[in-house]
Amino acid sequence: MKDRGLAFKLSFFVLTCTSLIFFGIFGYNYFVSRQMIQKNIEENARSLSFATAQRIETILRSAQEIPEAVAEVLEEIPYDKDVLNRILSSAVGNNPTLYGSGIAFEPEAFEKGTEFFMPYVYKSGGGMKFNYLGGKDYRYFSFDWYQIPKELGHPVWSEPYYDEGGGDIIMSTYSVPFYRREGGERKLVGVVGADVSLGWLQKMVSEIKIARTGYAFLISRNGTFVTHPHKSLIMHETLFSEAEARGDPALRKIGRDMIRGLSGFVPFTSIVSHRKCWLGYAPVPSTGWSVGVVFPKGELMEDIVHLGQIDLVLALFGFLILFVVIVLISGSITRSLTALAVAAKDFARGNWEAELPPVKSKDEVGTLAASFHYMKEELKKYIRELTETTAVKERMQSELKIAHDIQMSIVPKVFPPFPQKPELDVYAVLEPAREVGGDLYDFFFIDEDRLCFVIGDVSGKGVPASLFMAMTKTLIKTNAKTCPNPEEILGKVNAEVSSGNDTCMFVTVFCGILNIRTGEVCYSNGGHNPPFILRQGKTPEYLRGGHSPAVGVLEDAVFEKAVLKMEPGDTLYLYTDGVTEACDDKDELFSEERLQEMLSGPLPGTLKGLVEETLRRVRDFSGTMPQADDITLLVLRYYGAGGDEKKKGGTALTLANNLSELPRLQTALAEFAEKGGLSKGILHDLELILEEIVVNIISYAYAEAARHEIFLTLATEGNDLVVRVQDDGRAFDPLKVPEPDLNVPLEARPIGGLGMHLVRNLAREVRYERVQGRNILTLKIPLSAS
Amino acid sequence: MAFSVNVENRETGVYLLVLDGRLDANTSPTLEQKIDPLLAPGTKTLLLDLGKLSYISSAGVRVILRARKSMDASHGTFIMTNLQPQIRKVFEIINALPKTPIFNSIQEADRYLDVMQREEIEKQRRLSNPK
Numbered sequence: 001m002k003d004r005g006l007a008f009k010l011s012f013f014v015l016t017c018t019s020l021i022f023f024g025i026f027g028y029n030y031f032v033s034r035q036m037i038q039k040n041i042e043e044n045a046r047s048l049s050f051a052t053a054q055r056i057e058t059i060l061r062s063a064q065e066i067p068e069a070v071a072e073v074l075e076e077i078p079y080d081k082d083v084l085n086r087i088l089s090s091a092v093g094n095n096p097t098l099y100g101s102g103i104a105f106e107p108e109a110f111e112k113g114t115e116f117f118m119p120y121v122y123k124s125g126g127g128m129k130f131n132y133l134g135g136k137d138y139r140y141f142s143f144d145w146y147q148i149p150k151e152l153g154h155p156v157w158s159e160p161y162y163d164e165g166g167g168d169i170i171m172s173t174y175s176v177p178f179y180r181r182e183g184g185e186r187k188l189v190g191v192v193g194a195d196v197s198l199g200w201l202q203k204m205v206s207e208i209k210i211a212r213t214g215y216a217f218l219i220s221r222n223g224t225f226v227t228h229p230h231k232s233l234i235m236h237e238t239l240f241s242e243a244e245a246r247g248d249p250a251l252r253k254i255g256r257d258m259i260r261g262l263s264g265f266v267p268f269t270s271i272v273s274h275r276k277c278w279l280g281y282a283p284v285p286s287t288g289w290s291v292g293v294v295f296p297k298g299e300l301m302e303d304i305v306h307l308g309q310i311d312l313v314l315a316l317f318g319f320l321i322l323f324v325v326i327v328l329i330s331g332s333i334t335r336s337l338t339a340l341a342v343a344a345k346d347f348a349r350g351n352w353e354a355e356l357p358p359v360k361s362k363d364e365v366g367t368l369a370a371s372f373h374y375m376k377e378e379l380k381k382y383i384r385e386l387t388e389t390t391a392v393k394e395r396m397q398s399e400l401k402i403a404h405d406i407q408m409s410i411v412p413k414v415f416p417p418f419p420q421k422p423e424l425d426v427y428a429v430l431e432p433a434r435e436v437g438g439d440l441y442d443f444f445f446i447d448e449d450r451l452c453f454v455i456g457d458v459s460g461k462g463v464p465a466s467l468f469m470a471m472t473k474t475l476i477k478t479n480a481k482t483c484p485n486p487e488e489i490l491g492k493v494n495a496e497v498s499s500g501n502d503t504c505m506f507v508t509v510f511c512g513i514l515n516i517r518t519g520e521v522c523y524s525n526g527g528h529n530p531p532f533i534l535r536q537g538k539t540p541e542y543l544r545g546g547h548s549p550a551v552g553v554l555e556d557a558v559f560e561k562a563v564l565k566m567e568p569g570d571t572l573y574l575y576t577d578g579v580t581e582a583c584d585d586k587d588e589l590f591s592e593e594r595l596q597e598m599l600s601g602p603l604p605g606t607l608k609g610l611v612e613e614t615l616r617r618v619r620d621f622s623g624t625m626p627q628a629d630d631i632t633l634l635v636l637r638y639y640g641a642g643g644d645e646k647k648k649g650g651t652a653l654t655l656a657n658n659l660s661e662l663p664r665l666q667t668a669l670a671e672f673a674e675k676g677g678l679s680k681g682i683l684h685d686l687e688l689i690l691e692e693i694v695v696n697i698i699s700y701a702y703a704e705a706a707r708h709e710i711f712l713t714l715a716t717e718g719n720d721l722v723v724r725v726q727d728d729g730r731a732f733d734p735l736k737v738p739e740p741d742l743n744v745p746l747e748a749r750p751i752g753g754l755g756m757h758l759v760r761n762l763a764r765e766v767r768y769e770r771v772q773g774r775n776i777l778t779l780k781i782p783l784s785a786s
Numbered sequence: 787m788a789f790s791v792n793v794e795n796r797e798t799g800v801y802l803l804v805l806d807g808r809l810d811a812n813t814s815p816t817l818e819q820k821i822d823p824l825l826a827p828g829t830k831t832l833l834l835d836l837g838k839l840s841y842i843s844s845a846g847v848r849v850i851l852r853a854r855k856s857m858d859a860s861h862g863t864f865i866m867t868n869l870q871p872q873i874r875k876v877f878e879i880i881n882a883l884p885k886t887p888i889f890n891s892i893q894e895a896d897r898y899l900d901v902m903q904r905e906e907i908e909k910q911r912r913l914s915n916p917k
Contacts, residue, residue, distance in 0.1 A: 663812075687841060688841075691811060755844035755845075758876065762879070
């Protein structure tokens with residue numbers, strides 16, 4: 001039900017309620033109507049049976065009067081045969097209900113010596129006949145009609161009977177005894193009998209028809225049917241024999257009540273139709289008979305049942321109309337709602353032009369549609385604006401990202417940068433606070449022996465600073481080529497930057513030039529934080545010489561020069577104020593004191609380690625505070641003119657991209673192994689690894705046959721031999737080469753792809769990087785293995 | 787250190803190749819040139835003496851494996867002897883040691899070949915003259 005539509009719910013509930021109400025009213029109405037009709041029928045039945053019994057009684061009483069009058073006359077007046085004849089003739093002649101009448105005398109009562117005397121007059125063929133009855137063959141004294149009134153001493157109606165000669169006519173005889181006084185004693189003289197034809201009775205009763213099968217019947221004192229629609233029952237069957245035949249004790253009880261002279265109204269099963277009926281009955285008092293009127297229940301209830309059926313059909317039509325109306329109404333509502341829902345979903349999917357269904361009504365649905373339309377327009381407007389803003393922002397973001405990449409690419413990022421120069425090592429890092437920053441560093445050889453190195457910090461941050469930084473870096477490099485003195489370089493850059501510097505930006509620069517043959521460093525410090533010189537076994541010292549103004553402040557500024565002699569193993573530590581001015585959450589600065597303290601403590605051996613340790617310390621100090629300024633670090637270690645030995649037995653080698661270089665590689669490796677005391681097995685592994693990698697690079701890294709250089713460095717680090725191979729060929733990660741499936745039998749295995757597999761198996765660790773157009777492969781080979 | 791290979795025809799269809807020196811990307815074509823003509827239908831047995839081979843890289847392995855594959859295909863015998871530890875290690879890593887025994891000397895290989903030959907003759911005799 002929950003997931004049904006509105007139309008369904010509405011129809012369901014309304015129709016259910018309506019049906020309940022209708023059937024309630026209909027049922028009550030039907031029930032009460034039945035009750036009323038039944039009551040009506042009962043009243044009808046009672047009055048009809050009474051009326052019928054009354055009519056019979058009236059007629060029978062009028063028939064009684066004649067013999068009673070005759071009996072009275074005979075008690076009062078003297079009579080002879082002739083008188084009796086006349087009395088009888090007039091009685092029969094004047095009374096249509098009488099068939100015949102006779103006067104039966106007691107033996108010897110009419111005249112002495114006459115045992116039987118009974119004059120009898122009866123109707124025959126339109127006239128009247130006279131006859132004397134009685135004799136040896138008709139001994140009337142023993143007949144009921146004579147015997148019963150004689151014994152009872154009052155008039156009696158006989159049981160109905162078929163007249164012997166009268167055909168089908170049922171008759172009953174009313175016998176009245178008459179007496180004579182003799183010595184104060186009433187002595188029976190005889191009995192006046194009147195034969196009453198019951199044809200009229202039958203006719204009257206059979207004329208009573210109720211509905212189609214309703215009827216009336218009459219039973220005599222002992223239950224015999226006197227009249228009944230079934231002729232076969234008349235005079236042959238009694239109500240009791242019928243009850244016996246049907247095995248119906250209720251009928252027997254009805255019969256008993258009827259002959260007992262009671263009246264009543266009871267359920268009854270029709271003898272004619274065998275259907276359920278009601279029976280109303282009433283007694284005929286003078287004879288002890290009883291009239292029954294049968295009311296066929298079904299037929300009388302027919303109308304109301306019919307009415308009920310019509311009501312149901314009408315109701316059904318009503319429901320149908322109601323259903324259609326509800327469906328139409330709810331449909332008109334839900335159609336708009338459904339269309340709105342579809343449009344809303346369409347809209348939500350991003351179809352801003354989704355057409356809203358037209359809703360003209362001013363009802364709630366109309367309001368909803370209007371609100372929805374308003375919402376759609378507002379959303380469209382909002383999203384359009386948002387899209388534009390986002391696009392602008394994204395464009396700026398992407399431009400900044402590109403700017404960041406460009407900035408990162410203009411500072412050298414390949415370390416070690418000069419594998420072919422064993423005299424020195426450099427490491428540097430630049431971490432802008434935003435996408436782009438104003439810090440800079442650079443290092444490059446201006447000739448075979450002199451390395452120029454620079455660190456700087458532009459005032460301000462972000463895009464303006466980054467532009468200024470790029471300009472400064474380029475100017476320094478350009479000028480360094482022509483005049484190899486730091487103070488001159490800075491002077492020229494200053495002159496160029498200061499002229500027309502409307503934005504009043506400036507840059508602090510530390511510029512130095514190291515002669516790798518002598519270890520001498522000339523430098524000039526244009527307003528930058530003084531760097532540290534870290535000498536083995538000594539506390540770090542500030543390099544305070546060459547103090548000069550920042551570049552870009554004064555057009556005619558003079559830049560001082562200072563000189564430093566680096567001993568093998570010395571390290572120059574240059575940084576920007578992003579390091580010393582990093583803040584913690586209490587606004588405390590990292591400070592130069594902390595930096596100096598850190599540099600005084602134990603430090604990692606490698607330059608990279610030193611830089612990473614510094615960054616870690618600064619990051620730990622700042623905690624959750626965001627990086628406020630660009631951080632740049634540049635460290636430079638001098639190994640001396642014979643730097644090979646100082647680099648812990650390390651070796652650097654540059655190979656051309658030609659297989660003929662392999663013997664040179666082999667020789668260098670053999671020397672390296674001998675110097676480092678490496679075992680024959682390790683040497684073989686090393687030779688194998690480097691041959692595979694170098695051959696790989698020579699064969700696949702270059703598209704054209706031009707000369708390229710491959711740089712190799714070897715050094716021992718702890719228990720590992722660290723090998724680094726750099727080439728400027730196309731980007732290629734040899735680790736991505738799929739492993740050959742060595743479980744496949746050799747016969748089915750393709751030959752090839754084995755080289756990198758050997759490398760991977762012989763080295764403990766292989767790492768690939770692509771940095772600034774160079775492939776850098778770093779391998780660690782365990783020294784302890786065989 | 788250079789590389790050289792000496793081919794000895796011991797009897798019909800049986801060749802002994804003595805490899806000497808370094809077998810790398812530069813020298814493997816030399817071996818290839820020597821070994822390719824032997825991979826003809828007439829060759830029954832290839833015997834490689836690697837005792838003097840001091841170094842091998844994947845380029846060299848490839849030539850040897852190709853020869854071995856070719857011999858296997860023609861149901862010939864391919865035998866390597868005298869593998870130095872570093873050479874054996876390379877073959878182990880690529881899971882390419884032959885199923886046939888590896889002998890420590892040519893003499894052992896010879897004995898093995900003699901036994902094989904005798905068994906073959908015996909088999910032939912039994913097939914042609916069943917009891």
